[in-house]
Amino acid sequence: MFPDFNRYSLPLLILVIQGLIFAVLLFSRYLKKRNLSDLFLALILCLTSYSQTCYTIGFMGWYDSFRTTKINYFLINIGIALAPLIYLYVKSITTSNFKFKKVYWWHFAFALAFVMYRFVIFTYDALQPGFNETQNGYLKINLDEAIVLPTMSFITAPFILLYLAFTFQLFYNYRKRIIQYFSNTYKLELSWILSFLVLFSLSFLYGTIQDAIGSFVIDLDYNQRWWLNLFVAVITLYVGIKGYFTDTTKLNKLDFSFSPKIVGIPEETSNNPIKSFSEDQVIAIKQFMETEKPYLNPDLNLSDLAKQVDLTRAQLSEIINSAFNKNFNDFVNNYRVEAFKDMLKAGKQKQLSLLGIAQECGFNSKATFNRVFKKLTNHSPTQYLQSQID
Structure with missing residues (x-):
């Protein structure tokens, strides 16, 4: 029934x-x-x-x-x-x-x-x-x-x-x-x-x-x-x-209207490879990252950083990929990890949790922070902190 x-x-x-x-x-x-x-x-x-x-x-x-x-x-x-x-x-x-x-x-x-x-x-x-x-x-x-x-x-x-x-x-x-x-x-x-x-x-x-x-x-x-x-x-x-x-x-809502591949680069010769960027531009980007610390913004993207250093997105993408030998994500997160290490050296862990410090350095989640930190240091954040104490 x-x-x-x-x-x-x-x-x-x-x-x-x-x-x-x-x-x-x-x-x-x-x-x-x-x-x-x-x-x-x-x-x-x-x-x-x-x-x-x-x-x-x-x-x-x-x-x-x-x-x-x-x-x-x-x-x-x-x-x-x-x-x-x-x-x-x-x-x-x-x-x-x-x-x-x-x-x-x-x-x-x-x-x-x-x-x-x-x-x-x-x-x-x-x-x-x-x-x-x-x-x-x-x-x-x-x-x-x-x-x-x-x-x-x-x-x-x-x-x-x-x-x-x-x-x-x-x-x-x-x-x-x-x-x-x-x-x-x-x-x-x-x-x-x-x-x-x-x-x-x-x-x-x-x-x-x-x-x-x-x-x-x-x-x-x-x-x-x-x-x-x-x-x-x-x-x-x-x-x-x-x-x-x-x-x-x-x-x-993420903007992908631009492809970050290298475009418009003159052809290379085997003896004289031609770069479309100068060493001065590379140095300027490095100094900007160290002094202005744009990586502290968790929403930083390629377009925003390009505007800040007065370059096109194509130029900035090429410099990061070629001169720094990194993709944009690894390039920025490397600075965040170094900032985290500096805060530990300064004893910031006495005031904030490790996640709190990571967020101040620009990371937007615990999972992303742990994954990136382990990738770049071969240690978890806790293991790294313990090694510094020892």
């Missing part, structure tokens, strides 16, 4: 409801602030929750209680819409002042075409005599289940894999650019994006392996496929919570 609250249906029901709650919260925030990343994430949660809802009502006894249900017409592989949404979600975060363009609708052409196809076969079957007394009509059985669904099983996996590959590439290219532009790397926000991608990739891998086993090894029943649904439901809840409370708008 429907509804049957059991050990299969109840956990899914609880998780799905919570996932939908966060989808509503994200939709509400989108309407107020118009951040497209909120809209995309809300749609992602809606799709995953919809997928789990179909299985949840199945475990609750829907099919047994309603033998002529037409729900099979509306059970659609969400991956063909979910993969483009994941791509656009990451793109909306990693693209400065992202705007949705008409051309982006083509990402959903496959999904929209499939939905229209299902609507057509449902309409045709509904017009046939005896449709109300059966679960699946003529086209659903002889076209959809016999031809279309088997074909879709071979198309969907490469389609999703391709989108995931493009999305990972988008993320890693963005992370590399941040190091060239900004003195702090927004580790919290970048970690969220990476964990988001990894979780959905794992669910895709899980589902692919399960389908392969079910098709070529042993037939998996409804209950055996429950674990994948539980896994996806847990991911949905995690993504809803973490995505709602992680502020990614600061990444969307």
Whole structure:
């Protein structure tokens, strides 16, 4: 009898409801602030929750209680819409002042075409005599289940894999650019994006392996496929919570209108390499960093520093990369680490915690400070302090 609250249906029901709650919260925030990343994430949660809802009502006894249900017409592989949404979600975060363009609708052409196809076969079957007394009509059985669904099983996996590959590439290219532009790397926000991608990739891998086993090894029943649904439901809840409370708008506002690669540099000869900067410029930058200490500003970026030393961003980027043999992030953080060491020598730790000192030196988080300090000194801040005391 429907509804049957059991050990299969109840956990899914609880998780799905919570996932939908966060989808509503994200939709509400989108309407107020118009951040497209909120809209995309809300749609992602809606799709995953919809997928789990179909299985949840199945475990609750829907099919047994309603033998002529037409729900099979509306059970659609969400991956063909979910993969483009994941791509656009990451793109909306990693693209400065992202705007949705008409051309982006083509990402959903496959999904929209499939939905229209299902609507057509449902309409045709509904017009046939005896449709109300059966679960699946003529086209659903002889076209959809016999031809279309088997074909879709071979198309969907490469389609999703391709989108995931493009999305990972988008993320890693963005992370590399941040190091060239900004003195702090927004580790919290970048970690969220990476964990988001990894979780959905794992669910895709899980589902692919399960389908392969079910098709070529042993037939998996409804209950055996429950674990994948539980896994996806847990991911949905995690993504809803973490995505709602992680502020990614600061990444969307970063200015990447300029590429910090060396441009317009005269060609080198093997005997006389030509530099587009002078030694005086290198010395001036070094003196400016030591006297004016711009690195104390945690939001310092390549553009701001270029203005302060009266250079273009291209010139400053070339000098840092070529003369100092560092990227912008390492260049600035090296000064911050040295400032931290100087404060320890001055006994500043007697007044402030190590994190407090790090923040005064320009670091914006404990995680970034610990990672950078260990990278540049091969010691943790605590180990370094202890070595100075000893």
